[in-house]
Amino acid sequence: MNQKVPIPLPHGITLTIKREDLLHPHISGNKFRKLKYNILEAKQQSKAALLTFGGAYSNHIAAAAAAGKEYGFATIGIIRGDELVDKIGDNPTLSFAEGCGMRFKFISREEYRRKTEPEFLEALQAEFGDCYILPEGGTNALAVKGCEEILTEDDAQFTHICLAVGTGGTISGVINSAAENQQVIGFPALKNAGLWDDIRTFATNQNWQLAEAYHFGGYGKVTAELVAFINDFYDKTRIPLDPVYTGKMVFGVIDLINQGFFPEGAKILLIHTGGLQGTEGMNRLLMKKNLPILKTLSDD
Template sequence: MKSSNQKIPIHFPNEIELFIKREDLLHPIISGNKFRKLKYNLAEAKRLGYKKLLTFGGAFSNHIIAVAGAGKEFGFETIGIIRGEELIDKIGENPSLQFAHEHGMQFHFTDRTSYRDKTSPQFLLKLQEMFGSFYFIPEGGTNDLAVKGCEEILTIEDKMEFSHICCAIGTAGTISGIINSSIENNQIIGFSSLKGDFLSDVIRNFVQKKNWNVNCEYHFGGYGKVSDELISFLNFFYMKTKIPLDPVYTGKMMFGIFDLIESGYFPPNSKILAIHTGGLQGVAGMNDMLQKKNKETIQYND
């Protein structure tokens, strides 16, 4: 396992420094925050004697990929409840689903209306009748054990060195763990990939500290949505740093950080740590979609 802090080789005004914590390097498949979120859940599933893991996700879900990879590596059967019945005959056209399938995941596709009931006891009971006993991991992986794993992202040195710590938010587990392990002098900023400000309420279920805020200005239309400007930024960032970002989470976060630096949000001499939470498996699927629309694609090959 490896994770390192890498300084961004771009000059910023007011002596501001930006580093990126390469959590994406933790594991080739179970990377970034997925590694952290699954660590204690897998241990608990093993302790309780479960043989199957069941979780939920969309067509390009990094979480689905990570659970499938973890199942194969650690000896669990895996079941993915996938949003969208229209995908049943399109597994081979979807890089994420194809990868999960090749790593042994069994799929059950459901319509979007039924999918909204994914946390209801009745729906979970129906799945137990269908698949037998399983260890349930929520969509995105966020639960108390996931937050516990994400509390291990920051080192003591990180907490002492950086004034601001930034991360992308999807289901709020990663930022909750970071907040819990932070110290008073750290200002934690979460960049939401979703429309709306409801994630602050989710975070409050897991944390007691007040040294954080959620920025909802850089979602680019909502979860999984991108713009020409965002794709151009991802390619610019890679050209300058050779660090690939994903278009759903970390790319939006980094775009937001750059914009906030330019607008004077960060005080002079701020030292910023951005958490790279992985998610790069989704780049291939996004590029497929962009190509079909004759749009600029993400270029990460030298």
């Protein structure tokens, strides 16, 4: 669903947001797109379980657990940080995933770096059985195929497509399906010098760029300025943004508009990639740091 963003902008520029966050109550946004064809492939291969990787607040972990419950798969989450083993109840994301039936294996950050090594994956298969393995963040060729379906014929009117970037799978799919006259701009949510190459692995077109100045210090880093922006945006539009991905992207887009980056009359489509499940966990962290917290739908 596309929704006009009702805030005044200079130079005849308009903003519209694609509410991918509304696709599913728990398999939200780009995670729905990334999992679609992987779930079909897992069924085709007659796999009984999905095994995947993520951090304590991972949108992907939550979505994979929900997908397993909905589509009849057992799920195993390989979680970064062995110190979390006895803290599941304190973490909304892990508690939700556990409630969906996901089993966890907590490993050290050092061991987690081996998550793509064949020997490490073989050891996991030996431990948990013949699982369908999804990479961290869910990005693979089938995930990109799913993300190619984000844009529709109705989106041909837009001159610019803007979205947050994590592992690069979602933007790759959007790049592949965007028209030649559309510019795709990605806003990385983390510092990753190899991100350009990661995107080129899957993206077939050249009409894209990255705006790398809006990660707010790195993955999962949130400042009082960003919280204030997200809350103000919600007050004006009634559209909730997550603080790790889409909130940073929308902040960046409006900042670039004010800098004169976009041409007069630009029609900008923002992709809301979901991730709202992480807001509760982020607010707990913000409160511990005595920082302002994010408004949520429950505050209305």
